[in-house]
Amino acid sequence: MESAGPLAADLGVRPVACGISVPGVVRRADGHVHEAPNLRWSDVALGTRLTRALDMPVVVGNDAELGALAENLRGRATGASDVVFVSADIGVGGGVIAQSASLRGGAGYLGEIGHMAVHPGGRPCYCGSTGCWETEVGEAAFCRALGLPETSSRGRVVAALRALRADDEGARRRLGDLAEWLTLGLVNVVNLFGPELVVLGDLFTELPTPVLDDVDRAVRARSLVSRALGGVRVRTSALGTDVKLLGAAEAAFEDVLDTV
Ligand SMILES: [Zn+2]
Missing domain, CATH: 3.30.420.40 (ATPase, nucleotide binding domain)
Incomplete structure (x- = not known):
């Protein structure tokens, strides 16, 4: 102020x-x-x-709602009428554009897709539930997959992800479980909202290309709605941290x- x-x-x-x-x-x-x-x-x-x-x-x-708006006006989702933006900035959230308007639900409380309960008996989440999607694909999950302490700085996590870029098979091995959880959640998201495309932001943009391609392919194959729509694309944000x-x-x- x-x-x-x-x-x-x-x-x-x-x-x-x-x-x-x-x-x-x-x-x-x-x-x-x-x-x-x-x-x-x-x-x-x-x-x-x-x-x-x-x-x-x-x-x-x-x-995440503002991220979806920016992607729709200036980013990967320009011209699309139905979009989901998935943020991964410590927590995981979602912004939904449906028929060219932000979907807000009652009073604006919508899109807490990071707290979809996806893993019975999974890790406790700060929201009070257990097995939330965020506990499997959030920043702490990235740290575990990369063999780093969960308290590692964002810079260290990004550096470890970038180090995997030259090693496709190593990246798939290290990040396979995380990619499977990411796919599982995105299949739910696509089946629920039926977007033309899903834009992944924040930490997800640092995932190595082969891993992202695997997720994109798997979501298209496993989502009923994606198949009906002719193939929902999963892409990363090009607008960066802004x-x-x-x-x-x-x-x-x-x-x-x-x-x-
Ligand atoms: Zn939660």
Whole structure:
């Protein structure tokens, strides 16, 4: 909040709206953050507080929903009317575009696909359940697959993934279990939402190409809906780490245009 003024002065522009991306369960109408476990937030009136502090309209959205918006407007999913974006930034989340509109469910709480229960008797999850998809394909699962401590930095995980690029068979061996869990969850996601394509963001973009190709092929073969649609594609984001920030800016801009 303190940096908004100096930043605007540096840019030489007058900000007219603000977009915020939050990795958590967000009520879109007023930007209330119900839960953001990775930030250790619960019941934070973020939208109201920022609107007052910044004296401008503020849009607060779930990070995966904003990622889906950015991919749809500027990324891999440009021109597609039905898209699922899957984020993997510590937690795993989903943003869904259905018939060219963000699918939000009741009050904006939708897309917590990381907490699909996929593994009976699996690991406990911070959400209170066990065997959530996130426990099998989130950052900690990447660490386990790569033989790293679960507390490893993102940089170390990415470096280990990139080291596998020159060794296709080694990559398949190391990441086979994770790829199988990724496939299983994506088959569920595709069967539920019937998208034209699924865009994988964050850590998933660092998976070696042969592993991604295996997942893409397996989802097409094993999803009933994918077969009916003629083959749902699984692709990685090309917008990099800024994808959610681009989405936040687009969401804020959409609201400005709505008032013109
Ligand atoms: Zn969970």
